Amino acid sequence: MRLRTENLQMVAKLAVVALGMFAFGYALIPLYRAICEATGINILSLSERQVPGNGAAGAAARSVARNTQVDRSRVITVEFDANSRGPWQFKPAERSIQVHPGELATVMYEFQNVQDRRMAAQAIPSYAPRQAAPHFNKLECFCFTQYTLDPGERKQWPVAFIIDPRIPKDVTTITLSYTFFEVGGKTPAAPLAHAAPVARPGADA
Template identity: 70%
Template sequence: MRLLNALRRDNRQLLAKLAVIVALMFGFGYALVPLYKAICEALGINVLSLAERQVALADKGVANGNGQVDYSREITVEFDTNARGPWDFKPAVRHMTVHPGELSQVMYEFRNKQDRTMAAQAIPSYAPMQASAHFNKLECFCFNEYTLKPGESRQWPVVFVIDPKLPKDVKTITLSYTFFEVAGKGAVKLSQSPKGTAL
């Protein structure tokens, strides 16, 4: 009888420990989404979907680029591209002048110059660093993987709004993309559309 009671007590303790572990795992999983968004926002990585980004911009008073346009300021946006591999990657224009709060778009062209199918993706960066929190992309090909056949060319848009809260001393922003091949995925067929969504 004493052995049976000890066994029941051990089972209850094990059940309590497992319940605590399950609760901790659930809490950690629940906290991952806002934690991930906070980290990406701090690093200037756009991971929000188009709908989430539009809601975020609306909260800032920059809904669809037609509210709170600051016509008294002009920002020069420079477009820089880097290709890690034998292919062409370039913007339609090297720079443009925009007003904070104004909806703007630039097209990028990518061409696979190789004689084989390849998969690649682009990672953005900003200069100066403080501009990254104010450079809101509504549409972007960044972070999506694309597969192109030999000689195939594609065009992708980047639609963006610069937050009017950008510090006054920032007159020029450089948006730089590094396009690189995704290892081991060269034989995959093209499945993504040319228009990516900001992340």
């Protein structure tokens, strides 16, 4: 009889522990959300946005976001430029956007082959100022791939990126420039993108 009583007590304790673990797990999501809001760490917000792609690019975006803190005290203007080296149309859907360092952003580029023949082409990027390049992390970009387009074919491609919060404080404007060239021809040199001059402390007005 005593053994049976002890077994029942043990079962009751285990049931209480199981219920406590379930309640703790259920409370984790609002707890994480409160921590994110208090610290500014972007853990959950990315899953609530449209993450570019479900493959390697999407996994990379989630990985970077887990390890990146959004700096909401700073705003960086990102300008987009497009250069064509051939008879086609190539342009960004937006000329510029403003982002916080550490924030995931996406912009679309539009391309159309206006020739009467099929073509294979690829894009190469450049950055201004140059010191911004190591801090401009592209998670998805059409420049990673060579494309074949039929006569008259029109495409839209995304560029998803995060600017590292460790970017120098004096960088307030970044120009991302692409040159689209036909594969098989002479590859052009990367264009020199022009960004607005950076104001330095102590400079004369």
